[in-house]
Amino acid sequence: MKKSILKGAVASGVMVFMLTGTAAAAQSATSQSTTEQPTTSSPQGAVPPSTTPDSAATRAPQTDVPTATGSSSGPTTEEAGEDIVVTGFRRSLAEGLELKREAVGVRDSIVAEDIGKFPEANVADSLQRIPGVILSRDGASNEGQRISIRGLGSDFTVTTINMAPVRTTSSLDAGGSSRNFNYDVFPSELFGRVDVYKTPLANLEEGGIGGNVDLQTPRPFDSKGRVIRYTAQANYNTQSKQWGPRGSLLLSDTVGNFGALLGVAYSRTVNERSGFQSTGGYNSSVIGSGGYRTPAGQTRPPVGPFEFQLDTNNPRANLGGLTAAQVNNGLLPRFYRVFASDNDRERLGLVGSLQYKSDRLDVSVDGIYSHLKDIGNEYTWGVAVRNSRTTATTTDLPGRGTNSGIIPLGVQLDEYNNLYGTFGNTNIVTESLYRTSETKFRYGIVRAAYDVTNRLKVSAQGNLSDSRAYKEGNRIASNIYGATTTFDPTGNVTYPTITSTTDPTNPRNYTVPTLGFTRDDEIDKQRTARALADWRLVDEDDRLFTLRLGGSYVSTVKEIQRRDGSNIAASRALPGGGTFRTIDVFANMNSTIPIGPLRNGGNSGFPSQFATFPRSFVEGTLDAHGSNIAAPIQLNGAFRAEEQVSTGFFEVDFKMPLLGSELRGNAGLRYSDTKTVVDNFVANGRGGFDPANRRGGYDNWLPSASLAFDVRQNITLRASAGQTITRNALSTIAGSTLIPNPFNADVTVGNPDLRPQLASQYDAVAEWYFAPGALLSVGVFKKDITDQPFAVQDFVSFGSLGVPASVFNAISLGFPNGVIPADFQIRRTIIINQNQLKLKGLEVAYQQNFTFLPKPFDGLGVTSSFTLIDQQGADFVSLASGKRTSIQTVPDYSYSITGFYEKGPLSIRGSYNYRAKTGQSNVNTGNDQIPYTAPQGFLDGTVSFRLNDYVEFRVDALNLTNTNVYTYYDNPDQPSGNGKSRRDNSFFNGTTISFGVRGKF
Secondary structure (H helix, E strand, O other): OHHHHHHHHHHHHHHHHHHHHHHHHHHHHHOOOOOOOOOOOOOOOOOOHHHOOOOHHHOOOOOOOOEOOOOOOOOOEEEEOOEEEEOHHHHHHHHHHHHHHHOOOOEEEEEOOEOOEOOOOOHHHHHOOOOOEEEEEEOOOOEEEEEEEOOEOHHHEEEEEOOEEOOOOOHHHOOOOOOOOOHHHOOHHHOOEEEEEOOOOOOOOOOOOOEEEEEEOOOHHHOOOOEEEEEEEEEEEOOOOEEEEEEEEEEEEEEOOEEEEEEEEEEEEEEEEEEEEOOOOEEEHHHHOHHHHOOOOOOOOOOOOOOOOEOOOOOOOOOOOOOHHHHHOOEEEOEEEEEEEEEEEEEEEEEEEEEEEOOOEEEEEEEEEEEEEEEEEEEEEEEEOOOOOOOOOOOOOOOOOOOOOEEEEEEEEOOOOEEEEEEEEEEEEEEEEEEEEEEEEEEEEEEEEEEOOOOEEEEEEEEEEEEEEEEEEEEEEEEEEEEEEEEEOOOOOOOOEEEEOOOOOOHHHOEEEEEEEEEEEEEEEEEEEEEEEEEEEEEOOOOEEEEEEEEEEEEEEEEEEEEEOHHHHHHOOOOOOOOOOOOOHHHHOEOOOOOOOOOOOOOOOOOOOOOEOOHHHHHHHOOHHHHHHHOOEOOOOOEEEEEEEEEEEEEEEEEEEEOOEEEEEEEEEEEEEEEEEEEEEEEOOOOOEEEEEEEEEEEEEEEEEEEEEEEEOOEEEEEEEEEEEEOOOHHHHHOOEEOOOOOOOEEEEOOOOOOOEEEEEEEEEEEEOOOOOOEEEEEEEEEEEEEEEEEEEEEEEHHHHOOOHHHOOOOOOOOOOOOOOOOOEEEEEEEEEEEEEEEEEEEEEEEEEOOOOOOOHHHEEEEEEEEEEEEEOOEEEOOOOOOEEEOOOOOOEEEEEEEEEEEOOEEEEEEEEEEOOEEOOOOOOOOOOEEEEOOEEEEEEEEEEEOOOOOEEEEEEEOOOOOEEEEEEEOOOOOOOHHHOOEEEEEEOOOEEEEEEEEEO
């Protein structure tokens, strides 16, 4: 398949060359009477040229790039004398293109159309236009959240703000202790430019094997004089049918050498999503029942991701013409259940800057504050297949009681061996889960750059940042035991038939209510200092040689805490008397979902209403928050980890004539010394935990080199090579005994001796700037990564872990009495350095303004990219056949295309971004099922109309096609096509539309 895609890409490239060559000729013929003025000043929002990370200052201005000046509120193109003035979105593209040309290495940039006017409503949404950048959206809010670059996950990307490394998390990610950066914490109005570096440079922060992303905040002298910019919008989600406000105000002014800037942005959105969940894979009765019968101390057979057993020998059983072996080997989901949720997101952002700027001295004090809060309500109803061999009357261990197991009462198998139909003795669970998450981010930086002489420049900066996030997930669940239910996904896999002979809306049909109250806290603090000296030893018309010396210090602290207030809430006295364990709990239950009937696509067999507990009962009467705060910290997963990284680097930049053209280069060496201090808690063998302190460290020498050769005035060739590292997630380093999911019998043990992953990477790119503001580029890259983490698994007894039973949900594991036996077998995972990963890929980018077309079509334009990636090193091994399947944990191809029209006061833009399927893991959990994230394509759009200089009407839309986002499970030994079945988290999130005005005074 990859070969056919590659052939198609090459064929498309030939076609584009033919079209753009004709376009360039037409452009040349129609523009002879105009003069394209080169950009003579740094693009707005740029750092001073001598401190630009990849030496943009070494690049002579080009003469075929349009001027990036003028008000963005003006028309698309204007002729003033013989100058062409580019404005609006086209201006943003032109400035980004000029920054790309100036770079020596492989760099892409997104530049604000004007101060305080970022092109997209979300910074991450803008980044997905860059070749090789893939966006992950937060389904709860419909916004872009994380990015991955060139086939590597978001934890392989280093994000900096004004070149200072930062960390922050948001929403449901709090407590995960990853190295990811969540862009949805910040409104896009806080930034003026974003640079994406795909190749290593000695002066860039190490840690980004995927790449480095630098967010730059606006400063007063980005636009001299007084600027007042505003936006006022209303957001509407088509699925929640609710409105929310969004607005911003930015004030900037300069007087002489002094300037001040202050910006504020606020938004609120309410989104709704619904669909189907299996909550973690598919398994068969043959595999799932094996773990029950294994005596303690013996090796367990594969049990798959969960345990269960069908009772095919029951007198009530009806196998529908199938044999018992066929039924027992058929696959059922861990759950088959209805999912519905809504999310109320509120975000406030502030940005400020004080700046002094003279001919030689540039000093600024910049700050950011962001407050993000999500309130989510989640409702599920369905059958718990996992651990379902007991009933409410069973008090013995799983499988040893009577009347246990799910009874097939009329079942069928589809072509992929999925079992469906009617089942008896099933356990229905209704669950109301109320989430609250909040992030507060503070950031401050002092920067100064001074031209000591015309050839020597020094700069320094110091930064403090603080991110505090918490997440509460407070659930209350109840059960219907011994129910008869029907599951049939053949008609609609996202809204399958899930019915029961028992009324799901009657609270009195439920029993055994249980609580699951948890709170996760995650704190990130960073202190950084950085100094740099640029000395131009040679500075002639066609020759330049610069020596750059610098160093930095980064101290990063992460703290993780988890609390479980379930037992406190269940036993504390209630305002009306009694406790949760003694009152009539179901008197507080509603017969409906608070968010209203589900918009379920017309499938009457998919419940749109079922009984739930209201948020007021969980958070008010039971005081879930107070119970969580009062609960002790779970010491098995708590830690404080500090990384102290001291770095020194040097670079040389040069420019010289070669073969009648210009050769530019950069070479450098970065040395980083990393010290780690981990404070956590380890089991003492006496049922408790003792504090532990662990110190470690390592150092790395990281060379890099880049060349850019201008073969002709409009053709540039680039080549880069270098090494960099990515540090592993702190949860796998500093955690003691982590519980990934309290409903699964699995633990992960931290390994403080994990080394960072090391990558050697290479790039080669050809760029053709065939017309003003136009580009066609083709590039290849290769990454060889060593010391990748590898999961080693075994089984140990619960008693040997030294953790309290409260860290697991005992009932969900099949113990109705809440007591987990000491000899109960737990799957243990330890992460070690062992794997290797190889990536190679192709990137193609095309951008052009169609000014050669007759009016009014000359306002059309396009920017697009295509990325093809081949990944080797992550094989999935089938237990049944021994077959090895190479798993790509990134899409093997992705593409983005943005078409736009800017003419006079009208601007229209549409962007479609597509990513192929992605393997989630190559670990075989025992059921020979590979989990995949399904292919995804998102269409976003913008329409704006400028009434005058003060008012511009605008409509923005996210997820116009209401894409079905889902994961699925594929058996490599079976026919392909399982993306149509074996679904999990199959959701629709609706379309979010914003209506409003914006302008500038």
